[in-house]
Amino acid sequence: MACAICGGTTWDGAAAYIWDASQDRGRDHHGKEFAKNPPVSTITPWIGNHRATPTTEAQYPTENQPVGDNPKIVFNGIISNDESLGVHPGEADTSVLPRVLDFSSLVAFRDSLEQKVVGSYAIAAMFQDGEIWLACNYKPIWLRRYRGNIYFSSLRHHFPDGGREAFRFPPYSVGRLSKPSQTLPIRRVTNDNRALVICSSGLDSTAVAAYAISKHEDVLLVHFDYGCAATTKEIHCVWNIAHYLGCSYDVLSIPPTLFGDASKLHGPEDNFAEGIAGAEYAHEWTPARNLIMLSMTVGYAEARKYGVIYLGTNLEESGAYPDNEEQFILDFNNCLYAAVQNGIQVEVRTPLGGLMKHEIVPFGMLHGAPFHLTWSCYRGGDFHCGACGPCFMRKEAFKRNKIKDPVFSHEWDDPFWEGCIDYSHIRSIIEDPSPQTKDPTLE
Structure with missing residues (x-):
């Protein structure tokens, strides 16, 4: 009753x-x-x-x-x-x-x-x-x-x-x-061993994907194609990331007509804000994008018995994008008890919620994230443009860690990267530390 x-x-x-x-x-x-x-x-x-x-x-x-x-x-x-x-x-x-x-x-x-x-x-x-x-x-x-x-x-x-x-x-x-x-x-049915990662192919979501691989037996990357300028490049990179991490992936479509002309990510590419302006304000805001993607992923997770959803939202971008704020994810989780079937539990996790971009770089590398396979650029060319908001932020993040960003290897001779270490060298040490890298005082 x-x-x-x-x-x-x-x-x-x-x-x-x-x-x-x-x-x-x-x-x-x-x-x-x-x-x-x-x-x-x-x-x-x-x-x-x-x-x-x-x-x-x-x-x-x-x-x-x-x-x-x-x-x-x-x-x-x-x-x-x-x-x-x-x-x-x-x-x-x-x-x-x-x-x-x-x-x-x-x-x-x-x-x-x-x-x-x-x-x-x-x-x-x-x-x-x-x-x-x-x-x-x-x-x-x-x-x-x-x-x-x-x-x-x-x-x-x-x-x-x-x-x-x-x-x-x-x-x-x-x-x-x-x-x-x-x-x-009151205990609910969940499957904590199975996780979905909403993966754009960018720096943040790839770091989260590598983290999820270390925590769960079964991980699947979910990419959303909503018709942005870099869609083709992103899908190709998600395939490479999934192959590298040894997990599956799926591409879900959101009709671009849903957003009308409100999102600049659909082009033309000369409308993208660049440099600090592109990093500090949401010029390329796509209406309710994270809410739409999360809602679709929750349905996907419930239907296929995944218990955890990962999202790469972070502290850095919460200053410009309200749907990157940790509180948004807390509020979203708080309504999931009634969004899924009675007795089922699905949870969204954001391991980068308290991290800035320069902190995400070492976080991802320590978890084996293949940053050399990522695509962050709003533009869809052969190389990252280096100027749009995401390009600007990741370049600065790698530089603060004194590491050369692998997606900008074509410009490593630029004075910008002076004093930075080759990414591939750092990666090889993390993935396969050789005896000579050990502290001799411990032997």
Whole structure:
């Protein structure tokens, strides 16, 4: 069933407001219960339910929540396996919960939910002494402290102040209302051994790809073709990077018409900003690109049972691109619990989130990233132009590390690279250190 559940550590004016406001989530039946033996006589812990009868379920003439005795239970959701759990004809699916859930401990409660209940749920269970336990998968529970008491409801705006100071009970968790920061996770199906890397073929995503190879048994590179000027070059380089790292790759298409004329990356190439200007401002912004790519990759990951998605967003570019900011990825991850199927977990990780470009170079080299195979340039010629924003940033990043950038080997004689070490020499030391590179004091 769909409905609102609510409750709190005492019944007062705030509680009455919550009870009335939460009727926007259910108007078919109403049920409320107060604790029988609270430890303090001046407080009255309570739970309640406003029920919305699903189209697939019969309408009952009497209130069917709360259910049980000790604890009393209110429920929001749908139990998909109610018949196999023994729901009797004429009963609501909620009636089975007191019979199948184990309330001997929070751990036992969590385990019985995982093992017995299939479906969606937000549950509040109140014992005779007034203690209230909460549990939910993707169904929401919001909490609000007020004058030493704590209340809960299904939506934030049910609280007297519109939920200004309300906070979310973590999805896929169980815990006590009195200690909402101490929760147990409800375990979900994930496949942490399989990872996708959104790979543009550039410096950052290639560093992340090499990192992912070191962490997971199965890695696949996902490249997005959205019709930019360098598309052909990028796809060729992604193929080379995947071959070098010994992993698979796939190319997904985004119709260029989606972005219209809003993205300068579709050309003409003389529109690209260069130098510092190209590095410090998002002249080549493509509308919602990372959000679109991440959303598509989440669907790809769920369909093919990948548990982790990597993205090469970094601290350097967060100054110009809002979708490179770490908080964006945190916010995106925070909505994935409801973006994938119930009980499935997919997570986005950004190992470069706190790194600048000059820090990404050694990070990638230490993980064996094939920087000599990468393509960062907005233009699609035979060589990196050296002038657009990405070219400018990677050249400066390598120079700060006193290493010659391999994609600019055609200009290593330029005074710009004076005092820098040949990239291939550094790479050979990292990949196959010879005895003479060891510290003689250790022998």
